[in-house]
Amino acid sequence: MKRIFLSKLFLASSTSLLLIYGVIYACGGGDDWDYFGYNSNFTPETFADKSYSPLFLAGDVFYAIGFDTEHNSRFNENIKSDWATYLKGKADVATVNYFLIGDDKPRYYSDQKNTIKNKEEVAQLHVYYKNKKDNAASVKWAKKMSLKDDKVKSFIEFLYLAQKIETVSIGEDYWSYDPVVARTFNDQKMIQSIENVYNTTSDSFLKNRYWFLTMKARFYSNDKKKAIEFFNKTENSVPKNILYYRALSYVAGINYKQKKYAVSNYLYAQVFDKCPELRIVTAYSFHPKNDADWNKSLAMAKNNKEKAALWAIHGYYKDEKEAIEKIYELDAKSEHLNYLATRLVNKQEQAINNSFQQNAGENVPMKNQTVAENKTENQPKIDKTAYALVEKIAAAGNTERPYLWDLSLGYLQTLKGDYVNADKSFDKAVKTLPKTELAAMQLRLLRFVNNLNKIDQLTDKNEKTILADLNWLYNELPKTYKGQEFRYQNAVSWSKSYLSALYKAKADPVMAEIFGESRYSYWNDGNAFYDNEKNLMDIKIFLSRPNKTEIEKIGAGIYSLKLKDINNFQAVQATFKNKISEAIGYMQQADSVQYQNFLGNPFNGNIKDCHDCDHVAYQKKKYSYLDFLNTIKTMQEKLAQKEDVYTNSLLLGNAFYNITHFGNGRTFYEITIVGYGSSPYSFRDSMKKMITNCDLSKMYYQKAFEAATTKEQKAKCIYLMSKCERNQYYNNKYNNVNSYWEIQDDKINFIAWNGFKTLQKDYSDTRYYQDVIAECGYFNTFVNQ
């Protein structure tokens, strides 16, 4: 990998940012400036050439890639195809590629053994040509190509020289160290011999490549002035191809190093303009130090196109508006306008609040907005001068892609609340719209956003204007669209929130929930809507009702919870309330959930609460959730008949213990509506209370205690009750604080529960007592204190 890539293009080292610690804070928790576009309905790929895509608006340095990922490989394909054409009929493509590029994956210590030997073989072939004596490489390759052929020989000899220079331009591997800032290539004889080939060869293909190789060698030498001299002397005679612009970038780089920033930036802008392959590199290298540099660069531009190029690159760093304005004046047909326009529109979108929620102050939950409130917040955010500029250019219709300006204008009109004119702009765009999938989808999406925005109150009539598009967004696109670029996800979530807000305004909590599914938090799916019994019943009625309207069907289709999930929730709730017959009824309507097995035996009660131990322990019978409930029911019936009271009570105590947070059967309650999490803090208060409460289990242990006939049995009950007592203590202690971090160290690290005291006082002669001492260090400590 090229050294320059590490030292220059890799931005986020602690040096360039001073201290990463600060940056973590600066971007709000996480040291990555992530993918951008989640807030967007405007896909820049619809409008600008691929070579601009890293320059689309991003939270990162470069859009979608973060940093330049091709610094060492961007011309590989190019070089391969150039040489493959040159050597056609002389050597096959695989051979050409092997010698040219070989293995272009980054290398690490560990895989050094596997590196291919193409470079060594080139050197050997060079020796073969020099001495005319066969060696391993010549024998091997003579079978695949004619080594005597002039073109093959030229190819190998070129590579031999190119490799010499590569030793300074490309580093070995990441974990190696070079004590100098930049290596230089100072074999003047070698440089001269490369230049000599350039001067003498008559083959134009080779001449061009030796010209570039001379430039490259001079660039890496310590006499960089000569590189510029050579370039100036020969520039007019070389074709203006990629090699030319690569060489011109070297000249720009040398000027930068010499602190001639104005020239450097001027040259970079010209490369940016003419060489799409180098757009990302030149955009990054362009670097005026101050205003004087910038103005000097502008003054150097020989014509409008060159000036426009400077503004185009400048617009990547600076506000796009001015750049668009200047370029439009200089060259209305400039391709650079396209990418700048996408940045301008994306920037407007960035400020939009799509959540329909508003900050209500510190430590206060977000306030929900109505559709009208949301528009009042968003509409003034559209920059007036940006709007005027887009309006002007769209009206003139004299750019390379008029549809870009019509769509941009239409979208900005939507965002401003001018829906009628937005429609007109979209209609106008159709006339010049290219016949691509992306363009068609973009137009449809923007029309939909405009149409939904027109609706302030849902009616049977206006509902019809959005149904097809809702289906397209929610159901068709996720299945049919295989690309990555098209930004429709924001429209999906925005339209759901929009509809939910409309239903909220209509006092229709069920439909508001259907479109605006409330999740407890990012990490925990729990849904508090179901804590309200009426809500729960109403949404069940809605989901099971057969004669749904179109929009209701769409809603039910996208709603992540199904009847079975709600039944499952009711089963869990009923179990915790000890209404087992009810629970069985619901569980039977919870589809496959009823057949899911507990990981451990839910009727076991051990001295230590250890899920993992219980899960790996041998289990003669695996209990499904339904088995579990049925078994509880049977035991309760026996208990009611006073049959085997001790055992049944003990097992029931264990069963109810195991489905709490402390037991071995947490999966029983970990469902979408309750939530997931290994800490009770992950759960909303109502659920936290339900899953940490051990009263039910304690009640059964008490019953078992009362029915116990032996001391061993009594000791066991007492100990199991003290576990409940312990849990209760921690519930009280921790339920009052909001998070793990707020827990104060109160220095209490040991409490003698009543159960412990009784156990020691009255049951120290039992075997169970000895078991507890052996297994429970806590109790052991208590006994020995």
Add this chain to the structure above:
Amino acid sequence: MVLFFSLLISCNENTKPIVSFYYWKTIFKLSEKEKEILQENNVRKIYIRYFDIDLHPKDTNPIPLTPIRFQETMSDFEVVPVVFIKNKVLLRQNIDIEELAQKTIGLVNEINFENKMDCKEIQIDCDWTLSSKDNYLKFIEKFKKLSGKKISATIRLHQVKYFKKTKIPNVDSGVLMYYNMGTIAADSSNSVYDKKVAERYLKSLKKYPLHLDFALPIYSWGVHVRNQKVIGLRSKLNVSELKDDKNFEQISSFFFRVKHANYKNGTFYEENDVLKIEAVSSDDLIEMAEDLNDNSPQKPNEIIFYDLDQFNIKNYEKNIFKQVISCF
């Protein structure tokens, strides 16, 4: 008994901490001014950032970034290489900690070898979190064993206060980073040093079981604000420089407004952008030293200033470093 007592006293008098510096640039070269400061303060020890470790953005393997290059002989100083490990390296799934420790030592040794240097101590700088704690502690263990050198680590304030949760790496000593206290924000707070924030942590120092030296800030930077949002940090900026720049207008003691859009030090400033200069005054430094002295269980052996750069130094009186250590 008498002898013992007098020893104690004489110890106390002599054990003023030494002054040292962090050097955080990628090419080691000292200006005349910097050399002067080192000489005047009898600096013998410099902590030099050797490289950072980050994840390769494409294949997410750990890689070193911008290793240090020396353009100055270091024979006069004891050099402590500092390696900054990004937390995300340790958060990476399936990371081979032993291999990482080996490679890190390998590169430190290679840098020393190529530059004909040696070191007795290596410092690891990492803002580890609860989720990376296990990997970090393991890394330190391996690193210590493999390197056979004295190992120190930087310690953040929250790691002192919550050490029972964040744990303490098994190092020979720690350096408390007494800066970067707050959020980098558009408001008038100072993220470099804020006494109110510091007070929340100071009391915990007494309970911290690891010996700590102290790192104090002498850097300043500009917080670049656009539309009330922080868009970046601009290093090496101070109040006097902006006062002299006609493109900027001072609107309060450390806030500047951009009057005319312009390029400065290679950054583009739009009209109406705001720059907030965050810096630490001499008085702040003395206050920090006094607070630390009052609250620490043991005297520090060293006070390390972050970072050695003539741009930073010119903001203070010449004897500021002596003033600071005299507080201990």
